[in-house]
Amino acid sequence: MxxxxxxxxxxxxxxxxxxxxxxxxxxxxxxxxxxTSFVRESGIEVDPPQASTAEVQAQASILIAISPEGEIWLDREPVTLAALGPRVVRLQAESPQSSVVIQADRASRSGRLVEVMDRLRQAGVDRIALAAQQPDR
CATH class of the missing domain: 1.20.5 (Single alpha-helices involved in coiled-coils or other helix-helix interfaces)
Structure with a gap:
């Protein structure tokens, strides 16, 4: 026992x-x-123009892409120009410190880029940057 x-x-x-x-x-x-920080993607691959003065953007969490055909992409889906402003404002409300980066393809029309920037400024978005890549050295 x-x-x-x-x-x-x-x-x-x-x-x-x-x-x-x-x-x-x-x-x-x-x-x-x-x-973990979640980075939003625009949804399409673009070929940005080159700029020797391009700088790295630290807080770029809202990406807007403009295709060579002039399509606007936000958060992996196409969006109309009229709906762009309210959607970006909503995304900035979720993360107030974020900035907007426009990734325009080098083959896209500059007029479309100006329309997108104008629509964002009308919606009250003030921190807008343009994406460019540094030339190969």
């Missing part, structure tokens, strides 16, 4: 308690979810 009690105590002592390890894993998971 005494021997069976000792055996059962030894078996209880050798079990590994996984609860603290699971707690740490969940805390790390929550940390990574909270600290």
């Amino acid at each position: 005494r021997r069976s009690r000792l055996l059962s105590q030894e078996q209880d002592d050798t079990e590994v308690n996984l609860t603290p390890m699971l707690d740490v894993v969940f805390i790390l998971l929550i940390f990574f979810i909270v600290t």
